[in-house]
Amino acid sequence: MKRLLIILSAAFAMTSAAQASDFEAWLEGFRAEAAAAGISDAVLAEAFDGVTINQRVYELNDDQPEFSRAIWDYLDSAVSERRIADGRARIAEQRILLSLIEQAYGVDAEIIAAIWGLESSYGAILGNYDAIQALATLAYEGRRTGYGRTQLLGALKIIQNGYADRNDLKGSWAGAMGHTQFVPTTYLAYAVDHDGDGKRDIWNTLGDVFASTANYLSASGYRRDEAWGVEVRLPGDFDYGLADANTSKAVVEWSAMGLSPMRGTALIERFDPNMRARLILPAGGRGPAFLVFENFEAILKYNRSTAYALAVGLLSEEIAGRDGAIVTLWPREERPLSLEERKALQQALIDKGYNPGPVDGIIGAGTKRALRDWQRDNGLPADGYATAAALEALKL
Ligand SMILES: [Ca+2]
Numbered sequence: 346m347k348r349l350l351i352i353l354s355a356a357f358a359m360t361s362a363a364q365a366s367d368f369e370a371w372l373e374g375f376r377a378e379a380a381a382a383g384i385s386d387a388v389l390a391e392a393f394d395g396v397t398i399n400q401r402v403y404e405l406n407d408d409q410p411e412f413s414r415a416i417w418d419y420l421d422s423a424v425s426e427r428r429i430a431d432g433r434a435r436i437a438e439q440r441i442l443l444s445l446i447e448q449a450y451g452v453d454a455e456i457i458a459a460i461w462g463l464e465s466s467y468g469a470i471l472g473n474y475d476a477i478q479a480l481a482t483l484a485y486e487g488r489r490t491g492y493g494r495t496q497l498l499g500a501l502k503i504i505q506n507g508y509a510d511r512n513d514l515k516g517s518w519a520g521a522m523g524h525t526q527f528v529p530t531t532y533l534a535y536a537v538d539h540d541g542d543g544k545r546d547i548w549n550t551l552g553d554v555f556a557s558t559a560n561y562l563s564a565s566g567y568r569r570d571e572a573w574g575v576e577v578r579l580p581g582d583f584d585y586g587l588a589d590a591n592t593s594k595a596v597v598e599w600s601a602m603g604l605s606p607m608r609g610t611a612l613i614e615r616f617d618p619n620m621r622a623r624l625i626l627p628a629g630g631r632g633p634a635f636l637v638f639e640n641f642e643a644i645l646k647y648n649r650s651t652a653y654a655l656a657v658g659l660l661s662e663e664i665a666g667r668d669g670a671i672v673t674l675w676p677r678e679e680r681p682l683s684l685e686e687r688k689a690l691q692q693a694l695i696d697k698g699y700n701p702g703p704v705d706g707i708i709g710a711g712t713k714r715a716l717r718d719w720q721r722d723n724g725l726p727a728d729g730y731a732t733a734a735a736l737e738a739l740k741l
Contacts, residue, residue, distance in 0.1 A: 368398050371485050375497070384501045391511050392477050392501055399474070402482040405518045406489060411684055416627045416652045417675035423656035424663065428462050432664040435467045442552055446539070450559035451569040456640075457558050459660040460647065464526040471548060476500055476514040476522055476529070483519070496520050499529030508536065508545040515548065523547030524554040527561075535561040567643035572616060573658035574637035576607040576671055577624075585728040586717055588626040588634070590710050596620050599636060607672040612636070627651055629730025633673035679732050682708075690731055693739035694719060 376389050436443060436458045443454035461467050477500055484493030500520070504511050516522030520529065527536060527547055536545040537560050539552035546553045580603030587602075597618035604624075606612060622636040635655070644654040662669025682690065687706040694701045694715045702711035713729035719739065720727040 364398065368485055372396075372481065375481075375484065375494070379498055379501055382498060384498075384505055388501060388505045388511075392504060393481070396475075396478050396481055398485065399478050399482045399518075402474070402479050402518045403487060406483060406487050413681050415675075415677075415679070415681050416655075417677055419652045420656055420659065423463055423652075424660045424669075428466070428660065429663040431467055432458050432462045432660065433666070435461070436664055439551060439555070443555060446552070446555045446559050447569065450556065450563045452559040452562045452567050453569055453661065453665075455661040455665040456562065456567070456573075456644075456657065457555050458664050459657045460525055460558055460562075460644075461554070462660060462664075463653070463656055464521075465524050468524045468551075468554075471515065471523060472517040472521070472526075473515055474518050474520075476516045476520045477511070479516070479518050480520045480529075489519075493520075496529045499533055502533055503529055506533075507543070508532070508538075509548075513546070513548055523557075524551070525558045527557065531561060532557075535564060561647065562643055565643040565646040567640050571620070571640050572638055573640040573644065573654075573661070574622075574625075574635045575612075575615070576673065577604045577612075577634050577636050578607050579604060579634050583630075585626060585630050585726060586721075588624040588728070589714070590623070593621045593623050596622055596636070599624070604636065607633075625651060625655075626728055626730070627655065628675055628679070629732070630726045630728035631676045631730075633671045633675065682731055682733065682736065686733070686736055687731065690716070690736045690739060693736070697739065 372393060376393065379389060380386065432455075436454060440454075443457065446452070446457065447454045458467075465471055477497070480493050480497040480500055482493070483489045484497045487493075497520075500514055503509050503514065514522060517526065521527065522529070522532065524547060532545065532547065535557055536547055537553060537556040538545045539556035540550055542550075544550070544553070545557065547557055577599075583603075595618065596612050596616045599622060600612040600618070604612065606615065609615060616638075620638055622638050623641075625635050625637055626632065627635075637654075637658075641654050641658065644657050645651075647657075648654070659669045659671070684706045687708055688704050690708075691701045691704045691706070691712055694712070695704070697719060699715040699719050700711070701715035702709070708731050712731070716731060716735065717727040717729040720729070720735075723738075725738075
């Protein structure tokens with residue numbers, strides 16, 4: 346806590362007087378808007394008492410990583426031996442509570458535990474930023490002002506509704522709060538007072554934490570006892586273009602195309618043949634392939650990152666005591682492309698007559714599709730995976 350205070354006071358010292366007075370003026374306007382939206386004067390006075398800009402929030406907001414992390418590096422730390430062991434220990438300690446919540450919300454205990462483990466290392470790292478200050482800072486200036494305003498108003502509603510006290514609202518620099526890192530709008534929509542004390546306490550009450558998380562997953566379409574996904578073996582000469590965000594098929598269709606689980610019995614014996622599934626190739630055709638089901642899509646609503654959803658699924662298997670290890674090796678010799686290289690790849694695709702979308706360095710669905718088209722036209726395995734080799738070949 347002492348260190349935090351030093352950081353906060355250092356940040357305060359860096360704030361120029363002009364910026365401080367502009368912020369005060371902005372805050373007056375915001376308070377008027379919040380009052381018009383029904384926030385009481387008493388709540389506004391309490392919430393913004395002494396609130397100033399936090400420069401550290403701007404530094405973190407502007408920090409766009411030069412290199413995106415390779416998925417295998419992310420998974421190595423996300424699903425580490427330590428996190429698996431801690432997860433098994435914590436789920437054993439909370440077995441009765443988790444069983445109750447599993448029954449009540451229809452969400453598997455090990456999925457709740459895996460999200461808990463990934464979001465805060467099972468409550469060890471909750472974030473110590475004052476959410477009101479962090480969100481006011483984001484709302485005032487920078488590239489996330491719209492998000493900041495919406496979430497700041499949400500935080501005020503939390504206080505006004507009496508779900509939590511003003512000083513409870515601690516979290517990450519971006520305003521994600523509690524053991525499973527809810528932003529205020531998610532909190533308002535899904536947080537639950539499980540123990541019935543009148544507070545939706547996602548900071549200190551594990552019943553509220555687990556029930557809130559399960560409630561959110563359930564509302565996102567999660568169904569208990571259904572799988573999140575399975576690693577599959579692809580047949581030879583497979584069309585990697587089928588691993589596309591927009592392509593969903595029934596299990597029976599994938600099975601008929603020759604896909605089979607990497608371990609265990611046939612797909613249609615293990616899963617409902619009519620269940621919808623997408624195919625994902627997180628590291629292209631040379632890495633592991635997964636069929637992912639509706640529960641995976643529900644986890645993606647929690648955090649829209651394939652790597653994250655995969656980590657939740659894999660960690661949950663391990664916590665449950667099933668062997669969740671991926672069989673296929675990741676192509677660890679590949680290196681992530683830098684921002685400049687990702688832009689160069691997009692520009693090279695445009696120069697060759699393909700349409701990857703804007704040259705922004707973000708390898709999204711459009712860039713992958715354009716890269717697949719170019720690969721296919723050049724007799725290469727069309728997996729749309731952006732590698733250094735692909736960039737070199739494209740520049741020829
Ligand atoms: Ca409570």
